[in-house]
Amino acid sequence: MLDATRRDDRTGQRTVDRTARRTENRYGNRPTMKDVAARAGVGLKTVSRVVNAEPGVTEDTERRVQEAIAALGFRRNDSARVLRKGRTASIGLVLEDLADPFYGPLSRAVEEVARAHGALLINGSSAEDPEREQELVLALCARRVDGLVVIPAGVDHQYLEPEIAAGVATVFVDRPAGKIDADVVLSDNFGGARGGVAHLIAQGHRRIGFIGDQPRIHTAVERVRGYRAAMEDAGLAVDDRWVSLGATEPERVRRAAEDMLTGPDPVTAIFSGNNRVTVTVIRVLAERERPVALVGFDDIELGDLLKPGVTVVSQDAAQLGRTAADRLFLQLDGAALPPERIELTTRLIQRGSGEIPPSSP
Amino acid sequence: MLDATRRDDRTGQRTVDRTARRTENRYGNRPTMKDVAARAGVGLKTVSRVVNAEPGVTEDTERRVQEAIAALGFRRNDSARVLRKGRTASIGLVLEDLADPFYGPLSRAVEEVARAHGALLINGSSAEDPEREQELVLALCARRVDGLVVIPAGVDHQYLEPEIAAGVATVFVDRPAGKIDADVVLSDNFGGARGGVAHLIAQGHRRIGFIGDQPRIHTAVERVRGYRAAMEDAGLAVDDRWVSLGATEPERVRRAAEDMLTGPDPVTAIFSGNNRVTVTVIRVLAERERPVALVGFDDIELGDLLKPGVTVVSQDAAQLGRTAADRLFLQLDGAALPPERIELTTRLIQRGSGEIPPSSP
DNA sequence: ATGAAAGCGCTAACAG
DNA sequence: CTGTTAGCGCTTTCAT
Numbered sequence: 001m002l003d004a005t006r007r008d009d010r011t012g013q014r015t016v017d018r019t020a021r022r023t024e025n026r027y028g029n030r031p032t033m034k035d036v037a038a039r040a041g042v043g044l045k046t047v048s049r050v051v052n053a054e055p056g057v058t059e060d061t062e063r064r065v066q067e068a069i070a071a072l073g074f075r076r077n078d079s080a081r082v083l084r085k086g087r088t089a090s091i092g093l094v095l096e097d098l099a100d101p102f103y104g105p106l107s108r109a110v111e112e113v114a115r116a117h118g119a120l121l122i123n124g125s126s127a128e129d130p131e132r133e134q135e136l137v138l139a140l141c142a143r144r145v146d147g148l149v150v151i152p153a154g155v156d157h158q159y160l161e162p163e164i165a166a167g168v169a170t171v172f173v174d175r176p177a178g179k180i181d182a183d184v185v186l187s188d189n190f191g192g193a194r195g196g197v198a199h200l201i202a203q204g205h206r207r208i209g210f211i212g213d214q215p216r217i218h219t220a221v222e223r224v225r226g227y228r229a230a231m232e233d234a235g236l237a238v239d240d241r242w243v244s245l246g247a248t249e250p251e252r253v254r255r256a257a258e259d260m261l262t263g264p265d266p267v268t269a270i271f272s273g274n275n276r277v278t279v280t281v282i283r284v285l286a287e288r289e290r291p292v293a294l295v296g297f298d299d300i301e302l303g304d305l306l307k308p309g310v311t312v313v314s315q316d317a318a319q320l321g322r323t324a325a326d327r328l329f330l331q332l333d334g335a336a337l338p339p340e341r342i343e344l345t346t347r348l349i350q351r352g353s354g355e356i357p358p359s360s361p
Numbered sequence: 362m363l364d365a366t367r368r369d370d371r372t373g374q375r376t377v378d379r380t381a382r383r384t385e386n387r388y389g390n391r392p393t394m395k396d397v398a399a400r401a402g403v404g405l406k407t408v409s410r411v412v413n414a415e416p417g418v419t420e421d422t423e424r425r426v427q428e429a430i431a432a433l434g435f436r437r438n439d440s441a442r443v444l445r446k447g448r449t450a451s452i453g454l455v456l457e458d459l460a461d462p463f464y465g466p467l468s469r470a471v472e473e474v475a476r477a478h479g480a481l482l483i484n485g486s487s488a489e490d491p492e493r494e495q496e497l498v499l500a501l502c503a504r505r506v507d508g509l510v511v512i513p514a515g516v517d518h519q520y521l522e523p524e525i526a527a528g529v530a531t532v533f534v535d536r537p538a539g540k541i542d543a544d545v546v547l548s549d550n551f552g553g554a555r556g557g558v559a560h561l562i563a564q565g566h567r568r569i570g571f572i573g574d575q576p577r578i579h580t581a582v583e584r585v586r587g588y589r590a591a592m593e594d595a596g597l598a599v600d601d602r603w604v605s606l607g608a609t610e611p612e613r614v615r616r617a618a619e620d621m622l623t624g625p626d627p628v629t630a631i632f633s634g635n636n637r638v639t640v641t642v643i644r645v646l647a648e649r650e651r652p653v654a655l656v657g658f659d660d661i662e663l664g665d666l667l668k669p670g671v672t673v674v675s676q677d678a679a680q681l682g683r684t685a686a687d688r689l690f691l692q693l694d695g696a697a698l699p700p701e702r703i704e705l706t707t708r709l710i711q712r713g714s715g716e717i718p719p720s721s722p
Numbered sequence: 723a724t725g726a727a728a729g730c731g732c733t734a735a736c737a738g
Numbered sequence: 739c740t741g742t743t744a745g746c747g748c749t750t751t752c753a754t
Contacts (some may be wrong), residue, residue, distance in 0.1 A: 162434030
């Protein structure tokens with residue numbers, strides 16, 4: 001790498017212009033503070049003072065140093081700085097998949113908080129794989145991020161204990177951590193689902209289906225629990241064929257929906273457990289003649305423009321991220337807070353699909 | 362920070378259990394290779410060998426070192442490693458806004474390529490602010506990322522010249538760089554827009570509006586150019602009132618759409634310049650009685666389920682990211698490639714809204 | 723106001 | 739197979 005540049009340096013020995021001469025080192029031949037100091041005719045520490053805007057440098061010296069910096073194209077090496085200072089001014093965010101419209105806004109919100117605290121955000125996708133989650137988290141710890149926001153894929157986070165003990169601030173979001181005591185910021189998944197299902201019951205539905213994510217995911221479990229609670233509150237029995245938990249792949253969701261919509265005692269309404277599921281269920285229902293009611297967990301874009309509009313239990317992804325990040329920096333700012341569980345409320349948004357009355361089979 | 366832990370260390374002097382004793386240092390008191398070496402009764406370099414899975418260590422020694430590592434909760438400090446090795450095994454991605462559904466998949470695609478190369482991805486949002494873009498890029502350079510994928514917000518990237526000369530691999534995506542010669546991966550914005558507008562013309566439309574992003578954004582300019590080319594190809598004049606470039610805020614887009622839909626010579630079709638614009642235009646059209654045709658640049662989720670379905674010129678965000686990242690690692694793997702411009706084709710997807718015939722005013 | 727020396731934790735280069 | 743030494747580029751400490 002960079003051979004071309006090096007060759008230039010060697011051939012045209014006096015090309016002090018674009019590729020100013022300098023000692024050979026790694027990083028593709030970058031000037032260091034030492035180089036700047038030599039060029040400006042000052043001590044190393046003086047350069048450091050200028051670069052970090054520390055006091056105690058005459059205007060004249062400062063100017064000479066700045067000139068040398070510009071001429072050489074110097075840029076401070078933060079790796080060295082971090083090694084000395086012990087703080088990286090960066091935090092990590094491990095989530096499931098940045099391509100999911102739920103996580104984009106969450107990540108952006110965390111980034112904004114980090115930015116306000118002068119920190120950079122490094123985020124990684126676990127792809128819902130516990131091993132990959134751990135791998136990512138530990139890689140971030142090796143880079144000595146100051147703090148960590150984690151949307152857990154796995155259920156056991158004991159591997160984080162030494163890191164937390166060593167001072168890595170940690171907050172879990174969206175799902176609680178497993179086997180470890182730590183801050184966690186959640187939506188009220190149970191209450192939200194319960195309310196959504198109760199809404200369907202209030203419309204007169206008695207046979208209601210639930211299609212959700214895999215049962216090893218906390219939110220899926222909480223939401224199905226909310227569904228069962230609402231049914232029980234209303235004195236309604238739940239047929240096993242009405243409940244389906246599993247991967248959110250369109251094929252599986254489609255099959256699950258079609259199964260509960262046919263045969264004896266078909267459901268007249270469906271509660272879908274997250275945005276991915278909702279999208280597929282909408283497609284299935286659009287193909288059918290008899291109207292079926294639908295309430296989905298998570299809002300979806302353009303949900304208001306479909307016919308009928310999609311009634312949803314909405315959670316605020318950005319607020320989730322913001323709250324977690326705020327909490328993280330509270331920890332980083334030295335507050336010795338006992339681990340806390342923060343729960344954000346959800347909101348039922350009626351748009352039509354959830355207000356469809358039951359139709360006789 | 363970490364006072365609690367420290368106090369534990371000092372009080373219970375022999376708590377060799379969870380918080381094993383060790384020398385005081387920064388990073389919230391983390392053990393170093395030296396500590397591990399001392400505990401295992403071996404030399405520092407042997408620990409390094411074990412940690413990096415280098416050959417030349419007996420099974421027995423390795424076991425002892427591993428035990429010490431586990432007992433102390435040692436984790437290699439990558440800052441020090443980077444300082445020594447000169448490579449950070451990380452790349453940076455600067456984009457506009459991670460919360461935009463266009464950039465999520467792009468970022469995820471870059472991440473996957475990085476991961477395949479053993480690198481971590483750090484991404485930052487410029488919020489379409491040139492200053493913030495530069496700030497972010499330079500922060501990433503200070504952290505010595507090996508490479509940079511940039512979706513430019515600004516139009517002048519000369520500030521990157523010293524960095525690139527110093528060996529930071531760089532690829533621009535979605536928009537070309539300004540005043541600097543570098544790799545760039547683009548969609549065929551001109552051709553895509555031209556094709557989309559030609560499609561509307563083929564349906565019989567003669568008065569077609571264009572609503573796009575701000576004219577300082579390259580893609581916006583290219584797409585409006587494509588629009589004008591298609592109109593000219595068909596020998597159609599373009600009324601100034603039919604073309605609107607500006608912020609993608611719903612309010613502005615709504616006003617623009619309503620303006621060109623009313624008054625004398627109202628448009629019978631609209632070409633919307635990106636996903637944000639499309640969403641708002643859909644809302645405006647949904648409120649109107651007379652059907653108006655619509656083709657949008659960028660695909661949008663659930664666009665097929667709306668009535669009518671939304672006809673779009675689709676570009677593949679993930680493919681854009683993948684191509685750019687591949688190119689970046691090609692550079693990093695030492696290929697001395699001359700800067701190239703790679704253009705990806707777009708695809709017209711007919712779903713109904715673009716096939717609406719013109720209606721008489 | 724300025725600088726020299728020490729050292730952060732690690733790896734490269736060389737001994738043994 | 740194993741250990742010792744030097745030094746990556748910076749900040750800290752302490753002289754001057």
